[in-house]
Amino acid sequence: MQDKSLIWHIQGGLGKNIAATALCQSLKQKYPDRKLIMVVSWPEAFLSNPYIDRVYHLGHTPYFYQDHVEGKDIILFRHEPYNQTAHVTKKQHLVHNWCDLLDIEYTQQQPNLYPTYPQKMTIGLWQRPKPIMVIQTGGGPMQGQRFSYSWTRDMPMEVAQEIVKRYSQEYHIIQITRPDGYQLEGVERADQPLSNMELFALMVASKKRVLIDSCLQHAAAALKQQSTVLWIGTSPTVFGYNIHKNVIAKLPKKANQLIGSYLFDYQFENNMHE
Numbered sequence: 001m002q003d004k005s006l007i008w009h010i011q012g013g014l015g016k017n018i019a020a021t022a023l024c025q026s027l028k029q030k031y032p033d034r035k036l037i038m039v040v041s042w043p044e045a046f047l048s049n050p051y052i053d054r055v056y057h058l059g060h061t062p063y064f065y066q067d068h069v070e071g072k073d074i075i076l077f078r079h080e081p082y083n084q085t086a087h088v089t090k091k092q093h094l095v096h097n098w099c100d101l102l103d104i105e106y107t108q109q110q111p112n113l114y115p116t117y118p119q120k121m122t123i124g125l126w127q128r129p130k131p132i133m134v135i136q137t138g139g140g141p142m143q144g145q146r147f148s149y150s151w152t153r154d155m156p157m158e159v160a161q162e163i164v165k166r167y168s169q170e171y172h173i174i175q176i177t178r179p180d181g182y183q184l185e186g187v188e189r190a191d192q193p194l195s196n197m198e199l200f201a202l203m204v205a206s207k208k209r210v211l212i213d214s215c216l217q218h219a220a221a222a223l224k225q226q227s228t229v230l231w232i233g234t235s236p237t238v239f240g241y242n243i244h245k246n247v248i249a250k251l252p253k254k255a256n257q258l259i260g261s262y263l264f265d266y267q268f269e270n271n272m273h274e
Contacts, residue, residue: 005035005068009078011058013140014196015239017042018218022095022109023102024051030104034075037068044196048114077102088263090238110241111222119197126174126205128188133171134206135160138181139214139268148180151274152233152266153213157182159230163210171208176216213239220244233266 006027010020017040028036028051035053038046039061046055056064068074079101086092086100099106126132137155138148161184164173168186175187176199183189190202203209203220209227211217213234220227221241228245229236236246257274258265266274 003035004033004073005037005053006031006075007037007039007068007077009058009076010038010040012041012082014042014045014215015213015218016094017045018111018113018215018222019094019239020098020111021045021049021113021222022111023098023104024049025112026099026104026107026109027051027102031075039064042196045113048116049112050114087238090235093237094239108242110243111218113200113219113222115197115200119201120204122198122201123205125198126202128172130170130172131207132202132205133167133173133208134176134202134210134216135163135173135184135187136176136209136211136214136216137184138177139212140178146269147272148178149182150268152268154181154232155210155212155230157184160184167208174202174206176202211244217241217244 008027010017024036024046036051037054037056038052039056039058040046041058043055043057046052081087081094081097081101084097084100087094087097095109096106135155137160139150139153164184164186167173173187175184175189177189177191179191181191199216200219200223203216203223203225206225209220209225211220211227211229213229213231217227217229217240221243224243226243226245228247229240230247230249231240232249236248240246259273260271261267
């Protein structure tokens with residue numbers, strides 16, 4: 001009997017890939033007779049997932065056509081949920097939009113990560129004298145980002161420093177940021193590249209987390225780690241999770257600041273006029 005498979009292609013950032021893990025079980029349940037083959041930009045989010053048969057790194061797919069496409073019985077999903085009406089109008093969560101595209105019932109599925117035993121042991125890298133509090137002040141740079149601070153999602157420095165002041169006696173605070181991100185006083189700074197598993201382990205090792213709309217809030221949800229998430233130019237309705245305490249900024253309405261916006265309002269690339 002010919003092998004049957006379902007190929008799901010996902011490109012984009014780490015957070016988007018983690019969000020997609022919410023639907024692997026649903027896909028497998030709908031297509032139990034098909035192998036689930038993932039072609040993704042961040043394979044670490046899908047490794048050890050019991051519902052996935054094979055994971056490929058996007059751009060590293062030797063002989064893929066001959067092995068999985070040519071003459072095979074396949075279903076291919078290569079959609080972009082960001083281009084759906086409900087996403088542009090901010091009416092549905094990212095996972096809900098994927099459900100519509102994949103013809104799956106949306107039941108508020110949550111992302112899941114499945115670290116192996118050795119990966120769980122990397123938690124030991126984050127042992128400190130006091131309980132750990134993680135504060136993520138800046139997300140990864142976007143293509144074309146000119147400046148180190150992106151107002152649409154990075155935490156304002158004065159807010160972050162006030163949080164550190166409030167909790168520094170009780171917690172060992174680790175600041176997650178980019179190498180060019182601003183410096184907080186009284187924290188351990190982590191601004192060099194860490195493996196995704198090291199970041200996931202930090203989420204598990206931490207006792208308190210104050211995050212932004214970036215990969216760590218997706219990872220915290222996948223690991224069932226309730227966090228406080230600050231939202232500025234993006235929305236928890238679209239990207240957030242009910243497990244978190246979501247704090248939404250009230251944006252002032254001004255004249256022509258969105259002159260460069262097309263289907264989405266605010267950009268990550270530092271359009272300073274916004």
